[in-house]
Structures are given as structure tokens and as C-alpha cells.
Amino acid sequence: MHFSIPDTTEISAKNSNNQQSYTLFNIHINGVHHCSVRYSQLRTFNEELQRLLPSAMANIEIFPPKKFFSLSPKETEDRRVLLEHYIQSIVQNKFIITSSYFKEFFLNAQRETFTTESFDNNDKINLTICLLNNHELIIENLSPNDNTSRLLDACALKLQVQQDFLTYFSLYLYEQKDNQLNIIRPLYEFESPYLSLKQLKKTYQQSCIVLKKSYWDLDFDLKLLDDRRARNLLFVQAQYEIEQSQDLYPSDIYRQLDILRENKSFKDYILLARTSKFYGHIILQKCSLLYPINETTKQKLCQCLLAIGNNELLCCFNLDEKKKAKEVSLKVTRIRCWKVNWTKQNVDISVEYLIQKGTLIWITIHTEQAALISSCLQSMVDEIIAKRIDTTSPVTTSNESTTERALPKTANGLATRTEADLERLNNNDIFDRNDDDDL
Template sequence: MYFSIPDTTEVSAKRSSNQQAHTLFNIHINGIHHCSLRYSQLHAFHDELQRSFPVSMIHIQPFPPKKIFSLSLRETDERRLLLERYLQSVVQHKSLIASSYVNDFFFNAQRETFLNESINKTFPEKINFTIHLLNQHKITIENLSANDNTSKLLDACANKMQLDNEYLTYFSLFFYELKNNQLSIIRPLFSFESPYLSLEKALKTNGNYCLVFKRTYWDLSQDLKLIDNRRTRNLLFIQSQYDIEQSQDLYPSGIYQQLKILFDNNSLKEYILLARTSKFYGYIILKECSINDLTTNKLSQCILAIGNNELVSHLYRDDKKKANSFAKEFSFKVTRIRCWKLRKIL
């Protein structure tokens, strides 16, 4: 996940609940606004982390110090950058981001921000969620609360699909864009989010966003732990179909006809095992991307495939209508990505 603080909001004394002007730091997660917090709130957050996780906090970026006098615009911007670096280092530390305190803090911060931004607006008592699978089949989760977090919605999905609890850790919820009958991944739904609030905000930005229940792991050997259970095998089959459809243009192969025969014969397990031999099985495929081609010094359209400890870029030819529409392929081996983001160029 990528935490950023791209800007701040100045709140006048008239608008402030305590009649004091102050600055809010707008915290974004993977490019989407999550919450807005005062420096004092973040300082209290830092103090609690130091008290509860003294060893882990040794490796964290320094927290910007307090100032006696009011900050100038330049000093406020410096504080914004320091807070951004601080939060980025916190969320990259597994023991911190997995703690109940960090999850509760950002969950409550999201709720508080929503209430502050929405005068006279209250949470609905009960909410129904529409959850998509990767084959665009929909399931409805009824009677949840706006105060429920991602874990509660995930548990409700498992109950609806009669999925045993022992298998739930292999799946998670993700934001996808459903456009032109195609699902494209956006980002995971994190444990410290309110699914209701995050979806409300996402839909205001892009009305094509939806929630998808899918496999969450990168280690594809985990498939073998799920393949013999009927319900998890069905979910794996849906994932396998999606992976094959997404990567078919990248990897011409003779297995597609065999897969069709297995599908027609309802041989789901055999279909999954054969699909696993495809080059880009289990990869995240990001279409309509751009990359700076250093050989031509031009911004070129491409498709990115991410998985198996590598990032592969397929550059389009100028004429995409040709049978082989890709001109070049770049592959970068990746052993660890601490933090990364993709930026859409408009």
C-alpha cells in the first residue's frame, strides 16, 4: 500500500469545533483520500506506537518535532513531507500495520473525517453490499452496518458462500473497475477501512468501481491446498479462467483448446492444473499503461504483467491491428518491492 499526503486543508476558527484555526493533513492510500488529521492527532498516534512497540519504532522515520510558533506555508509543507515519509515507513513495518491499534486508529480516522465533511449526514442503519466474483457473478451481502470493517464483510462473504473458516485467509476483497464488461484491478480493500465509506468515496470518483472477492496470495503453490475442496476449487476455477482470458494476448499457446475441452467436460480440477502451466497464470495484468521507452525516448503504450518475482512490460507496435501487436518485451526481476504505485496520465 502507498500512503501519501499530497496536500493540506486550512480550517478557519469559524468552521472549527473548538473555535481554533488549524491545518488538516489529507492522507491518501493508493491515491484515494482516506482521512484528514491534525498534527496533534498524528503526534498522539506516534506516542502510542512508541509506547507499545519500542523495538519496531527504532527503524521508523523520525516524527516531525513540535513548533512553538505558528508555521509558515513553507514550514507547513515541510511538515507535510516529513509526516508522509513517517507514515510510509510505519505501514511498511509488518508488526505495526498488523496491530489492532493502527487498524483501529485509521478506521476511526476515516469515520471521523466522513462525519466532519458531511454536515447533518448520518450513517445508514443497515447496508447491503453487492460483491462480484471474477466471472462477474454477483452475491448480495445483507444487513451489515456502516461501522463494520473489512474483516466483518469478508466473514459475511464466507458465510454466504459457505466457505470454511480455515480457507478464508486465502481470499480477500479488492476494488476493481468494471468497464466495457471487463474487470480491472485497482487495489485491495484494507483491514483498517470501512467498506461502506471507501466504496462511497470511490464511486464518487469513478462510478464503475465495484468490490471483488478473489484469491489474495502470490505463492501459487497455495493453490494445491484449495483444489480438493469443492467450494474453494470453484473459486480457483473462476480465478484461472480470468487469468487465462487476461493473458491470452500476451502468450499465444496451444493449451487454450485443451482448456476449452476441459471446461466443456466440467473438469474443473484438471482445468486449474493445466491453466497453472500458462506463463502468466497468477500475474496481475494492467492494461492501457504507458512506459518511457529509453531506446526511443518516447512514451509508449504497454501492458504490464506483475507476478512470479518479475515485472514484464509489453510495448505495443504503432499499429495495434497487426496479428502480433507487441514490438518489445522488457522484464525486470523483483525480489522485494517496499512500496510502489502506478500513476494514470490523463
């Protein structure tokens, strides 16, 4: 998650309930306005975290001190910058962001900011949840104040999916454009889906909430196949991913998949779909980065398609229509760290990458979906680390929506690469294959 406080809002005494002017600090998450809070609210937030989680707060940026006199515009701007640094250091700590107090504070702050009419426990709404095959679920009798976890539980009840299998799925915000669904971001547990969707529609009119799987390790598919309802959800996503990638990568399996779908052989369909190139990937169309990716050859900013999945960022360049498209795989296990750069002029994500043994370089991907890529990288790293720590016992990890859920681990290491994956990596000439080390 990328938290920022890009600006403030001044409330005059005339518009204030207590007839006193004050400043609201507008908190944005992944570039979207989440809430507006006063300095005093953030000070209470900091004090409570210091009391509840003293160890986790030990390395957090210092909270800006209280002033006893009115602030000048420059002092207000200085406070805004310090508060932004403070909140950004807070959200780097997983113990803090998964705490009940953190979730409660930001959920209540969102409610206070965007709830124009008062709701009580008796007010009910209906929310439409989409699946990736354009099927819609109507979730009834929700409160506008319900958080993401409550909505996910309601989806499970509607679909009659067991809680054990629900841990493999999460809710996401998507844009519907040109009969396609484009992912925007996950829904977090500290927000109201109703209010977030309502706010998002101001920017993306055709936006919706989508239920889809939330893991990257393809071995988890095998745990869902023997349950009919979980398998049906997995089939919906598999079919969507095949349709998304069919024009990008020609293969002989598509005809076989059509036959299996027509025969309603969903289990066999999923097993065959897993061998396709872009299965389990999120595909982002509008990205660009410097190519070739090295320090010696002249580089040029080129547009590319970015496929995220299978513990890699796969950059697909169409440099020349007469030549075969060039592909570069950035393995997650060779990324030392990454950072999201968010300015009014540009949004990008930079990764420090082990290009060869002993050589790290920064690679910058320019895309409006930089925060989403960061979230995907973090969840892939979480799964890799959890598996390496314990490959046999259930491990609690954070999925893309930062919800703590128990994901059962497999016993045979990372997901097996397909023949197409191995061929692609063998042809990736930007790496010295003798020094292909993980970090």
C-alpha cells in the same frame, strides 16, 4: 502502500465545533484520500506507538515538535512535509502496520472524515461483492463501520467457505469499464469497505468490490482443489484469467479448456489452465518504459503490457506490427529494491535490477498503477522469503491487504515454470545467462 500528505484544509473558527480555527492534514493512500486528521491526533498516535512498540519505533523519522503559537503558512507547509516523511517511515515497518493500534487509528480516522451521518450499532447496510465471472453476492446486515476483515468473514459465511481456505482470498477494489474489470488496489484491514467504495465512486463511477485469490505461489492452487467450494472460487478466477489472456497468447489449450468447462470438469480445467502463459498474472494494459533495457544501446520510451505474476514482471512490447512482440522478464529475485515516485505530473515505479553479475541499473515503469505494482512486489517477496525460511511449517505472512494470515507452505521450492516460461526466459537476450544470479 504509498502514504502521502499532499495538502491541508483550513477550518475556520466559524465552522469549528469549539469556535477555534485549525488545520487538517489530508492523508492519501495510493493517491486516494483516506482521511483528514489534526496535528494533535497524529501526536497522540505517535505517543501511543512509542509506548506500545518502542523497539519498532526506534528508527522512525522524528515527529515534528509542538509549537505554542499559531503557525504561519510557511510553518504549516514545513509541518506538512515533516509529517509526510514521518508517516511514510511508519508504514515501512511491518510490525507497526500490522498492529491493532495502527489499524484502529486509521479506521477511526476514515470514519470521522467521511461519515456525514451518524451511525450506531443498529444501523445496517447491504454490500454487493462481485466475483470475476460477474456473479454477485449480496452481503446483508453489515455495519457501515465494519472493516475489511469483517466483510471477508461475511463473504466466507455466505459462500460457506471454510476459514482455512479463506486465508487464500482477499477483497479488492475494481473498476468496471467496457464490460471489463480493471484492478485498482486491495482493500486494507484498517479501512471500511463501505466508505472506501463510496469515496472511490467519486472518481470511478462504475467501481465495485471483488473477491479473488491473494497469493502468487501456484503450488497453493493444489491445496484448494479437493474442497468443492474453494475449488469453485479458484475456477472462477482461472476462467477469468484465460479469457483475459486468450487474445494475447495463442495456444492449443483453449479449445480443450472450453470442453472441460462445458463438462463442468472444474478440477481438470484448473490443472490445464495452470500451464497457460498468463495464468496467475495481473495484467496492466497501459504502461511504458525505456526500451531496450541496458546502458549501452539507445533507449526509447515504449508502451507495453505488463503482466505481474510467477515471481516476475513481464513486459510485452509490440514494437512493430510486422514483427513478433518483444518480451522482457524482470525476475523479482533480481530486484534489489524499488520506489514509487508520486508527483502531480507523473506516477511511476523504479526498480533497481541486477541486469548481469555485478551490474545494477534503475528501470522505471510509468503507470498510474505504480502503487499496485509495489504492493504486488512486496507480497511476492514475502512469499519467497517465507518459503526459503521454512518450506515445511505454516508461516504467517502479509497478503496484499496487509492482513496477517497463515499460508501453509509447500515442500518443493518455488512454483514450477511451464514450458512456455522456460522458452521465454531462454530467449530473453538482455541477460548474460552465465551470470543469471539472484540477489
